[in-house]
Amino acid sequence: MQAARWLSSTSARTLQETTSTLQAVAEEWLSHQAGRWEANTLARTRASLEADVFPALGSTPIAEITTRQVMEVVKKIEARGAGEIAMRVLQRIKAIYRYATTHQHIDRNPMGDLVPSEILKPRRVQHRAALGPADLPEFLSKLDAYQGDPHTVHALRLLMLTAARPGEIRSACWTEFDLAAKLWRIPAERMKMRTEHVVPLSAQAIAVVESMKPMSGHRDLVFPSPFYPSKPLSENTFNSAMARMGYKYLATAHGFRALFSTVANEAGWNADAIERQLAHAERDQVRAAYDRGSRLPERVKLMEWWANYLDSRRVGKVVPLHQLAA
Template sequence: MALSDSSIRTAKPKAKLYRLADANGLCLEITPSGSKLWRYRYRFNGKAKMLALGAYPAVTLQRARQLRDAVRQTLAEGKDPSLERQAEKEAQQLDGLTFKELALEWHSYRAPRWAQSTADKTAAYIASDLLPVLGHRPVKTITRPELASLVRGIEDRGAYNVAKKTRQWLNQIFRFGLAKGSVESNPATDLDVVAAHAPPTRHHPSIPFTELPELLKQIDQANIHVMTRYAIRLLMLTGVRPGELRAAPWCEFDLDDAVWTIPKERMKARRPHTVPLSHQALAILGLLREITGGYKLVFAGRNNANRPMSENTVNKVLAELGYKGRQTGHGFRHLLSTELNSRGYNRDWIERQLAHGDQDEIRDTYNHAAYLEQRRQMMQEWADSIDALCAGGNIVSIRRA
């Protein structure tokens, strides 16, 4: 017999769950707690299934029958009502997916493939430049013109490199969304077509080799922290990136074998890098050992020893000494490359010293082992040539096959 409002209202709970049938698969499930739940029982591809249609009295008998009839129509079309409902829920979730959620998911996916410094900088720029404008927006509603406007605003403040990175990140975020099915198109394509023409800049300026004595003299005489002085010297003597130096822990250094091994997690190219240490570099590390040897980091922060020296410290000091636009911490890599190439050293040795590795991982590993001793001699001669220059000695071009 079909159910009635009266029979539903008077139905009492029992010790065990039981059901009252209506018609065409509709039934009312009554739980021991007294809840009355609408269920639709059906078969699909030979399997018995059940679909929830809501709770009584919020869903009345008349409404429950309407929902049942709609589900039966879905069945008549050869579709599984349960799968259709799940698809609808997922579509609703995607419609409400915000740019912030997609961007953070993309960053979490990409971060393990980057050096930690790259991951941190990317997250910082997303938080400061993208999320305030787009974070709350459903990704499906974002258009190309507004992305172009956002990037133009970054260019207007003169941050052309940040704008370039932003265009790349936006494109990757929406491509990630396309692959996941979160968006149906990528509004971040072709943003470079309307990019502003950035003025020519020297990203990592460096002084000529012959001006090193004057720079080192000013650094030694300036009223700066001794660790900053040592950091500048080590950048000059090793050719590593400033971020690799300032975040270096003592455990990476083997002072007995005169090598510094940086794990791939801290490298830009995600490859481990072995740095031979000259006698001069070892002497500086020995002095640093007396200052920060009890801490984890070689360049432990003055206010918090668990955090490294600020990334702006070296460049700020160089600027205050009158070298703004002429020399940066990263610029010592350019100076090293220019000078060693001009002296005729093997280009592969120089590229390996700068951690510009080969894309072929097998050859990359081989070269890493084969060039260490050659680089050790090259970097010792480099350090000696700086000492000789500062002492007024003659610098000769050292040719190597």
């Protein structure tokens, strides 16, 4: 009887392994991730699998795919000059196999020992182009004189004053702002790390938000598209405006975060407070819980200092950083 049950379970498992193709398990994995990922992240991940993995391996039972086949797929991507995509595809395949093992599509994970650095060539990390402190007077002058859409101008100003990500600014809603408390609470579902982010607002940042009330105070979005008011500013809006100001290839909107980090660190502000302001995840969960409760008062002072620093650079004034931080 026990032997019969063992044979029955073994046969069922073998049948599952031979009928569970890589594409079928990948679709199951994607559905599992849908609740925790942003729609564009899910779409990008699916698109990369459809373009580079499914044509070669999608119809193959997941248990029959070898590490050599996976290596051939990612090295083919790398050969066309897409090293970053090759790295991400390999990571996604490994994640699919971990899911398949956990959910008993396969008995063991043959991809667990694949090490990206042993398969793909080293890549030179390219950071987003960013302004330096010395570039600020000219940029701020050009921003003040910019004749483009006022939604974009004010959004760029708030982007600089808060060190938020461009996407967080573009989709900001009026319900997230408590101007009396001088706080902007970005909900978890809009954050990269899926954790609510509280942003202290300087007097200058509040003035920018207040200036939007006549233009969008009757809408959900603070910075709606001037063409489709129910939608936020488009993803390329900020960089397109900067290109028209003469900064194409020289700086990106995301680069303001790097500028803020550089200047604040050089001025001697606490590194943990700076990282919390940038909404960078703390790997230590105990420390992360502590930081959420203890860094806000320091970040209030930090962002007031940062706004005053930007004002000083607007008029070309050179003030020692330690003097500003005092």
